Amino acid sequence: MAPMPSEYGCSSDRRPARAAGRSAVLLAFALALGCAHGPGARAAPTSLLEIASVTTDADVWVDGQYIGQVAAVSGQLRLAPGVHRVEVRKPGHFPVQRTVRVEKHGGGSVVVEAELLTDPR
Numbered sequence: 567m568a569p570m571p572s573e574y575g576c577s578s579d580r581r582p583a584r585a586a587g588r589s590a591v592l593l594a595f596a597l598a599l600g601c602a603h604g605p606g607a608r609a610a611p612t613s614l615l616e617i618a619s620v621t622t623d624a625d626v627w628v629d630g631q632y633i634g635q636v637a638a639v640s641g642q643l644r645l646a647p648g649v650h651r652v653e654v655r656k657p658g659h660f661p662v663q664r665t666v667r668v669e670k671h672g673g674g675s676v677v678v679e680a681e682l683l684t685d686p687r
Contacts, residue, residue: 611672612644617654619680624656636680647672654680 622637659682
């Protein structure tokens with residue numbers, strides 16, 4: 567018996583597991599950030615994440631998900647209302663971890679001060 571096509575028009579045996587996993591992660595991340603799609607859908611109010619750091623090549627993680635480097639992320643990423651865990655990491659340095667809260671009405675910016683100190687080990 568041939569596999570039944572899904573509502574998106576692709577059958578389960580043609581879609582690689584890696585692509586399905588990647589799609590699930592991207593969907594979960596988009597939902598966590600408050601994305602909305604479809605007719606009449608309104609995006610949730612958001613706030614911009616700004617990373618104040620001299621180390622622009624450090625990695626930024628939000629809620630356990632890798633986002634990118636400070637230079638590419640700062641002032642570009644919008645956070646949905648709620649509490650978020652922001653971490654800035656760079657090999658050879660102590661990580662900076664902050665918990666930030668975005669209010670329900672959103673707007674403005676959330677600034678994370680990230681002075682990365684060298685790990686003497």
